[in-house]
Amino acid sequence: MVPVVIGVIFVVYLIMYLSPGDVTATILGSNWTPEGAEIIRERLGLDRSFIEQFISYLVNFVHGDFGISYINSTPVIDQLSVAFPNTLILVIISITLAIVLSIPIGIRTAVKPNSIFSGFATVFAMIGIAAPGFWIALLLVLLFSVYLGWLPASGMENWKSIILPSIVLSLSFMAGISRMMRSSMIESLRTDYVRTARAKGVKPKGITYVHALKNALLPTITVIGSYTGEMLGGAVICETVFAIPGMGRLMIESVLSHDVPCVLAAVSVMSICVAIMSLVADLLYAYFDPRIKARYMRGRVSR
Amino acid sequence: MNENEKKNPLLKIENLHVHFVSKAETVKAINGLDLEVYPGETLGLVGETGAGKTTTGLTILNMVPKPQGRIVEGKVTLDEMDILSKSESEMSDIRGDVVSMIFQDPMTSLNPVITVGDQIAEVFRLHRKIDKKEALEQAEEMLEMVGIPRVRANEYPHQFSGGMKQRVLIALGLACTPKLLIADEPTTALDVTIQAQVLELMQRLKKRLDMAMLMITHDLGIVAEVCDRVAVMYAGTVVESGSLVDIFDHKRHPYTEGLFNSLPNIKNRDRDLIPIKGQMPNPADLPTGCPFHPRCEYATERCAQEEPELHWFSETHCAKCWLYENLQEDKSMLHSKDYGESKGGTQA
Amino acid sequence: MSATTINRSDITRKGYMKAYRKTSRAKEMWDVFSNNRTALLGLFIIVVFVVLALFANVIADYETVAIKTNPIERFTKPCAEHIFGTDELGRDIFARIIHGARVSLRLGVLSVMVGTALSCIIGAIAGYVGGVVDDLVMRAMDIMACIPRLVLAIAIVAAFGSSEVNLVVAMGVSTVAAMSRVVRSAVMSVRDMEYIEAARALGQSTTKIIVHHILVNCVAPIIVQATLAIATNIMSISSLSFLGMGIAAPIPEWGCMVAGARDYMRQHPYLVIAPGMSILLSAMAFNLVGDGLRDALDPKLKR
Numbered sequence: 001m002v003p004v005v006i007g008v009i010f011v012v013y014l015i016m017y018l019s020p021g022d023v024t025a026t027i028l029g030s031n032w033t034p035e036g037a038e039i040i041r042e043r044l045g046l047d048r049s050f051i052e053q054f055i056s057y058l059v060n061f062v063h064g065d066f067g068i069s070y071i072n073s074t075p076v077i078d079q080l081s082v083a084f085p086n087t088l089i090l091v092i093i094s095i096t097l098a099i100v101l102s103i104p105i106g107i108r109t110a111v112k113p114n115s116i117f118s119g120f121a122t123v124f125a126m127i128g129i130a131a132p133g134f135w136i137a138l139l140l141v142l143l144f145s146v147y148l149g150w151l152p153a154s155g156m157e158n159w160k161s162i163i164l165p166s167i168v169l170s171l172s173f174m175a176g177i178s179r180m181m182r183s184s185m186i187e188s189l190r191t192d193y194v195r196t197a198r199a200k201g202v203k204p205k206g207i208t209y210v211h212a213l214k215n216a217l218l219p220t221i222t223v224i225g226s227y228t229g230e231m232l233g234g235a236v237i238c239e240t241v242f243a244i245p246g247m248g249r250l251m252i253e254s255v256l257s258h259d260v261p262c263v264l265a266a267v268s269v270m271s272i273c274v275a276i277m278s279l280v281a282d283l284l285y286a287y288f289d290p291r292i293k294a295r296y297m298r299g300r301v302s303r
Numbered sequence: 304m305n306e307n308e309k310k311n312p313l314l315k316i317e318n319l320h321v322h323f324v325s326k327a328e329t330v331k332a333i334n335g336l337d338l339e340v341y342p343g344e345t346l347g348l349v350g351e352t353g354a355g356k357t358t359t360g361l362t363i364l365n366m367v368p369k370p371q372g373r374i375v376e377g378k379v380t381l382d383e384m385d386i387l388s389k390s391e392s393e394m395s396d397i398r399g400d401v402v403s404m405i406f407q408d409p410m411t412s413l414n415p416v417i418t419v420g421d422q423i424a425e426v427f428r429l430h431r432k433i434d435k436k437e438a439l440e441q442a443e444e445m446l447e448m449v450g451i452p453r454v455r456a457n458e459y460p461h462q463f464s465g466g467m468k469q470r471v472l473i474a475l476g477l478a479c480t481p482k483l484l485i486a487d488e489p490t491t492a493l494d495v496t497i498q499a500q501v502l503e504l505m506q507r508l509k510k511r512l513d514m515a516m517l518m519i520t521h522d523l524g525i526v527a528e529v530c531d532r533v534a535v536m537y538a539g540t541v542v543e544s545g546s547l548v549d550i551f552d553h554k555r556h557p558y559t560e561g562l563f564n565s566l567p568n569i570k571n572r573d574r575d576l577i578p579i580k581g582q583m584p585n586p587a588d589l590p591t592g593c594p595f596h597p598r599c600e601y602a603t604e605r606c607a608q609e610e611p612e613l614h615w616f617s618e619t620h621c622a623k624c625w626l627y628e629n630l631q632e633d634k635s636m637l638h639s640k641d642y643g644e645s646k647g648g649t650q651a
Numbered sequence: 652m653s654a655t656t657i658n659r660s661d662i663t664r665k666g667y668m669k670a671y672r673k674t675s676r677a678k679e680m681w682d683v684f685s686n687n688r689t690a691l692l693g694l695f696i697i698v699v700f701v702v703l704a705l706f707a708n709v710i711a712d713y714e715t716v717a718i719k720t721n722p723i724e725r726f727t728k729p730c731a732e733h734i735f736g737t738d739e740l741g742r743d744i745f746a747r748i749i750h751g752a753r754v755s756l757r758l759g760v761l762s763v764m765v766g767t768a769l770s771c772i773i774g775a776i777a778g779y780v781g782g783v784v785d786d787l788v789m790r791a792m793d794i795m796a797c798i799p800r801l802v803l804a805i806a807i808v809a810a811f812g813s814s815e816v817n818l819v820v821a822m823g824v825s826t827v828a829a830m831s832r833v834v835r836s837a838v839m840s841v842r843d844m845e846y847i848e849a850a851r852a853l854g855q856s857t858t859k860i861i862v863h864h865i866l867v868n869c870v871a872p873i874i875v876q877a878t879l880a881i882a883t884n885i886m887s888i889s890s891l892s893f894l895g896m897g898i899a900a901p902i903p904e905w906g907c908m909v910a911g912a913r914d915y916m917r918q919h920p921y922l923v924i925a926p927g928m929s930i931l932l933s934a935m936a937f938n939l940v941g942d943g944l945r946d947a948l949d950p951k952l953k954r
Contacts, residue, residue, distance in 0.1 A: 007794035012806060019810035126689075130935035132886050134893045135909055135927035138916060146917050192411040199364055199406070200426045200475055201399030204391060214416045226796075233801030237890055251802070252894055255809035267806050271798045278797070290416060290459040 001279055008271040009061060013054050016260050026258040027070045061268070067261035071254075076265045079250055084269065087235055087246035093162060094169035095231065099224065102174040106181025106220075110189060111208055121178060128175030133234050137168045137241040154243035165242045169234050173227050177220060184219045188212040218289055225281020229274040311383075313483055313515050314340040314363065314402075319377030321358055321367055321539075328587040332358045334539040334594070336377070337613075340483060345509065345516040347530035349523065349562070353583050355539040356519045360404055360485045362387075363517070365394045382482055400430040403476040404485040408492050409468035413460035419471050420446070420456025426478040445474040449504060466497035473505060480512045487519045502529060523566060527551065532619070535559045538584055538594035545620030556622040557599045593625065601626055683947040690943020696936035700929075704752040711746030726919050735925040738908070739915050744925050747903035751926065754904045755933060758819055759885040765823030766830055766884075767877050773827065774834025775861050779842055789835070795828035801887055808896045818897055822884045833876045837869035871948040878941035882934040889930050905930050 023046070024037035041047055045056060060067070066076035109118040144164060145153035152161045188194060189212050197211040236248030243249070247266050254262035286292040321333035332355045340346045348356050361367050363379060365386050379386040382401050389397065406412045414422060423442035427433055433441075443453035449470040460468060469489060476484055486505065490498040506529055509516050518530055526533055527547065534544040535556065543556035554560050561579035568574055581598040584590055590597055596606035605625055614627040684690055703710070721741030729736040735744035777788040795803075807821035841847065842865065850860050866873075889906030891897030898904035900911060905926040912922030 003790070004794055004797060007791070008797050011794060011798065015806050015810045020812075126935055126939070127931065130882065130886070130931050130938055132889055132893075132906070132909075132927065132930045132934070134890060134906070135923065135930065138909065138913060138923050139927070142916060142920050142923075146920075192406060192408055193414040195366070196406060196412045196472070196475070197414065197425075198366055198395075199398055199404045200478075201395045201397070201429045202425065203395045203429075211414055211417075215414070218416075229797065229799040229802075233799040236799075236801060236805070237894065240894055251805065252896075255805060255896065258809075263806065263809055267798065267802055270802055274799060275797045288416065291461045294459075294461070 001275065004275050005272050006058065008275065009058060009268045010054065012264055012267045012271070013057060016264050017050060017053070019260070023070065023258075023260060026260075057264075061265075066265035069254075069259055069262050071257050071259045071262075076261050079262065080247070080265055080269060083245055083247045083250040083266075086244055087232070087239070087248065090162065090165055090169065090238065090244065090246060091228075091231055091235055093166040094173070094235075095224070095228075097166055098170040098173040098177055101170075102178035103181050103217075103220070105174075106178040107185055107208065107213065107216075109178070109182045110185035110216075113186070121182075125175040125179050128171050129179075131172065133168055133172065133237045134241055136171060137164070137238060140164050140168060141241070161242070161244075165238045165244060168241075169231065169238050172234070173231060176227065177224060180223045181216065181220050185212060185216040188215040191215070214288070218285060221281055221285050221288065225278045225284075228277035229271075232270045232273065312339040312380075313342045313382060314338070314517070315378075315380040316359070316363070317378045317380075319359075319362060319379065320375040321355070321362055321377075322373050322375050323371045324373055325371055330587045331589055332372075332539055332586055333362070333377075334589070335610075336536075336540050338534060338541060338544075340515050340517055342482065342515050343513055344531045345518055345529055347526035347533045348517060348519045348536060349521065349526055349533060350536035351521060351583055353586065354536040355586075356521075356536055357407070357487050358539075359536075360487050360517065360519055363402060363483075363485060364398055364404055365389060366398075396430070399426050399476075399481070400479045401481055402483040402485065403479075403481045404487060405469075405472050405476045405489050407488040409465055409472055410492065412472055413468055415460055418457045418459055419463065423456075423471070423475050423478055426475060430479045442474075442478070445478055446471070448477075448508070449474045466493055466501060469493060469497075469501050470504065473501070473508070477508055477512060481514060483515045483517065484509070485517045485519065488521070489518075490525065491520075491522075505529070523563070535562065538589060539586065540594070540623065542595065542624070543620075543622040545617075549617070549620035553616075553620065555616060555620070555627065556595075556624050557601055557626070558595050559622075561598075593623070680947040684943050687943045687946060689939050690946075693936040693939025693943065696932055697940060700752050700756060700933055700936070703749040704756050707746075707749045707753055710749060711743060726915070728919075729921055736919075736921050738912065738922060742903075744908075744922070747908060748905070748925055748929050751903040751905045751908065751929065752933070754898060754902065755885050755888065755930070758815065758822070758888050758898075759881045759933075759937075762819045762822035762884045762888070763826065763877050763880045765819055766826035766880060767873065769823060769827050770830035770834050771866060771873070774831040775838050775866060777831070778835040778838030779857070779861050779865060781839075781842075785835075789832075792828050792831055800825040800883075801890060804887060804891060805894070805896055808891065813891075813896050813899065815898070818888060818891065822887055825887070826880045826884065830873075830876050830880065833872055834869060837872045838865050841865055841868045875941055875945045875948060878937055878944055882937035882941065885937070886930060886934050 023044070024040045025032055027040055028036055045053055048056075057067070064077060066080065068074070069076050069079065105121050108115075109121045112118060141153045141164065144151045151164050153164075155161050189207075191212075194207060194211050197207055202211065232248070235246060236251060238244070239246040239248040240252055247270055251263060251266035251270075253259075254266065316336055316338040319333050319336040320331070323330040323332055334355075336355070336359060338346075338348075338359070348359065350356050358367065358372075362374065363381060363386065365379075367374060374387055377387070381397070384397065384401075386394075386397070413419070420439055420442045423445050424435065424438035427438040427441050428435065431438070431441075439456065443456045446456055447453050451467060451470055451474075455462075460471070463471065469492075473489070476486075489505065490501050493501060502525060505516070516529075518525065520526060530547060532544065532546055533550040534541045535550065535558065536542070537558050543550065543554065543559045545553075550559060551563075554563060558579070561577070564577040565579060567576060579598055584594055584597065590607070592608045593599070593602070593606045593611050596602040599606065603625065609625075611623045611625045612628075613621050613623050615621045616627070719742070721737070724733075724737050724741040725739060727733050727737040727741075733743050733745065735748065737743055738747070773788060773792070777785045798806075803825045804818075804821040807824065808817055811817045838861075847860060847864055850864050855863075888897055889904065889909075892899075892904045892906035893910045895910065898907055900907055908926035909923055912919075912926070916923050
């Protein structure tokens with residue numbers, strides 16, 4: 001976990017370090033002079049070697065010091081602490097929405113693969129995976145904000161403004177999770193242990209919700225864990241379309257204004273979130289799967 | 304045997320036909336199967352892989368996989384109930400209570416995420432309607448009965464060896480003392496030493512709980528050890544059935560003969576093994592007439608055209624073969640050395 | 652007489668063997684694929700897009716129709732002359748869509764080629780060499796996997812500028828984490844087979860063994876993964892362009908067109924429909940074909 005976080009920061013730092021642009025031009029703007037640039041370089045420590053720079057950045061990062069914004073000269077942490085909760089709320093609502101809706105859909109399509117419902121779900125999944133988020137967002141804004149006037153098109157003022165963004169964000173994940181759920185459910189329904197359960201007289205409901213579901217959830221948990229990254233990527237788009245002051249929008253704005261410390265911090269924090277989520281998914285998996293749990297207990301898994 | 308005659312059969316399968324239908328082909332797994340199991344007896348159902356043994360077992364539980372599997376024709380009567388007319392929900396009350404089945408592969412037949420105790424306790428909760436604690440108590444007793452310490456009830460299947468898992472499955476099958484236990488190759492996946500233990504256990508419990516058993520196997524050794532009667536299956540139908548003595552010492556059907564000839568004999572190691580020539584017919588494309596005729600040494604024109612009828616040699620022994628239709632005139636046709644000995648039985 | 656009979660049967664048998672060998676894999680795959688109606692639909696959509704893209708200049712000239720502004724014809728609703736209408740600068744949307752298909756298909760395919768090439772190198776080395784190298788490479792891929800794909804692409808584009816080349820590289824790099832794992836496991840599954848052993852015993856060089864024997868036999872999963880990655884990359888590129896970090900106006904890129912239409916969609920909602928649908932259809936088509944290929948190439952996964 002810790003090496004992964006350091007690695008992530010390293011990769012992002014490296015990308016930004018290799019960037020050909022001159023930061024002094026960004027900071028000084030029209031006031032740029034060779035002498036001024038020199039002072040700035042010294043103050044930011046840009047004259048030191050890459051390794052030195054990176055280590056001092058890492059040390060500061062661990063202490064919660066993400067540097068000073070080039071643009072408005074405020075600590076980056078201040079901007080992050082405003083933006084982060086907004087993204088967190090959006091992502092948590094979206095993940096919950098996606099899981100709550102798609103797992104039952106996946107189960108039903110697996111149990112009754114030839115029903116009309118399954119047909120709809122399949123088409124929905126096909127479209128949901130391929131539909132670009134920003135486009136769906138605009139269509140929903142057109143429908144619910146412009147024509148019906150039910151929901152606000154932008155901002156983060158009240159609970160209503162979170163509805164559209166979370167629908168958009170959860171849509172493609174619903175498609176993915178329900179597909180995964182469906183296939184792993186079909187898989188488990190054909191296993192020998194489900195046959196044993198039927199042979200001992202378990203009713204169809206018990207077969208589906210106890211014997212098959214417990215096993216089918218396992219691969220789905222992994223998939224949900226791996227979707228966190230995609231979800232944050234989607235949040236970048238969603239926040240831009242709906243003008244939500246979150247991490248994604250902060251990042252886009254910083255990129256457009258060449259505010260390197262801000263971009264660096266935003267990307268790193270988002271990646272760390274992904275790392276944490278994949279760890280959580282691993283732990284959940286272990287919790288649900290006694291085979292893995294036993295291995296964890298014995299301390300054989302080092303990761 | 305005579306006792307059984309007086310009783311009504313516990314299980315009676317009449318003229319069963321089961322097909323598996325897919326877009327490409329129709330696999331005829333069971334073709335006109337007749338079978339009876341009497342209370343308290345062990346019937347061995349013998350045949351090669353693909354003969355339809357497992358499908359027979361599943362049909363008794365009305366668990367032929369849908370939608371491909373179709374019961375085209377036939378009647379299954381179990382404990383005076385018409386099994387094939389029951390709904391899924393009615394069936395689930397019968398399964399595990401009146402009849403239960405032990406499957407071939409113990410490694411994959413237990414749910415990996417539920418404790419062994421809970422899996423057995425579930426049977427009690429389903430059929431005895433008792434609370435969770437009591438059910439677990441009884442599950443632990445079942446475990447003890449099959450020789451597993453009760454403390455292991457809250458362990459998961461992956462913590463058990465193959466033989467232990469099969470014991471668990473036996474405990475699961477016997478939990479509600481069913482009248483009929485179907486055991487589908489219960490020892491095939493196990494080591495030889497474990498096989499003997501498991502068989503011995505099943506024998507003992509069967510006697511103790513006084514139930515009937517349908518032992519599905521391809522191993523004639525197991526049959527000799529545990530069965531009272533034997534039914535030999537080929538291409539989805541019973542070609543010969545009789546008591547253990549009938550089949551082992553007075554076999555009549557050329558297929559049964561071939562089956563025995565392909566076994567090594569420890570008393571007579573000089574004897575060559577005589578494998579049955581050819582292969583099992585493709586169940587999607589069965590030959591006309593007797594399904595065995597392409598591989599049969601004694602096959603005649605008639606065998607290729609007409610399906611043979613059941614011929615009774617005694618009250619217990621019968622075979623489906625044209626050879627015996629004109630038995631009196633044509634004794635020389637079957638060259639089996641056993642033939643002479645079984646003469647007496649034929650007359651009866 | 653008997654001689655001729657033998658000859659004839661020999662010929663038929665040879666012919667049969669030859670036909671059998673030829674038909675076996677490719678034809679069997681096509682049989683499975685062509686039985687899959689959704690996969691065929693996907694293939695059909697791709698063909699339509701490719702044909703439109705190839706003949707884009709014949710159908711509508713780039714300079715005079717797709718790029719040139721035409722203030723008189725602003726916001727023409729879809730009609731016979733302009734089947735998708737015209738945009739805020741009076742340009743024919745249909746012409747821009749088909750020229751956009753060129754951009755999207757080119758960048759989508761190129762970026763996947765870059766990504767696949769990188770993944771093959773990384774995955775093949777990790778899978779073939781194994782041991783410490785494998786551990787290190789896979790740990791590095793774990794780190795890459797933590798950075799959300801879209802966010803990584805944005806960071807790369809932010810650092811190096813949003814030229815078409817950078818875009819292709821950014822999208823390519825962002826597919827490496829997932830795809831190199833596929834290559835690695837494919838390589839590992841054939842690495843220990845006897846014929847590789849034999850090649851090694853014959854003294855062939857490691858590079859030659861990897862390229863000639865191992866990668867050739869891993870083609871199936873790589874193709875499937877690559878096809879699915881094209882869909883993802885088409886969507887990502889349009890997302891980047893929508894955010895203003897990919898292809899910039901006036902080049903007719905679909906995401907860019909949606910972004911341009913955004914300001915006018917309240918009055919002229921038809922503006923956002925066509926470009927969004929194009930992204931949806933093309934991404935869906937590649938997904939369908941990818942799924943179809945997976946079923947055709949891997950009979951084990953077939954349901």
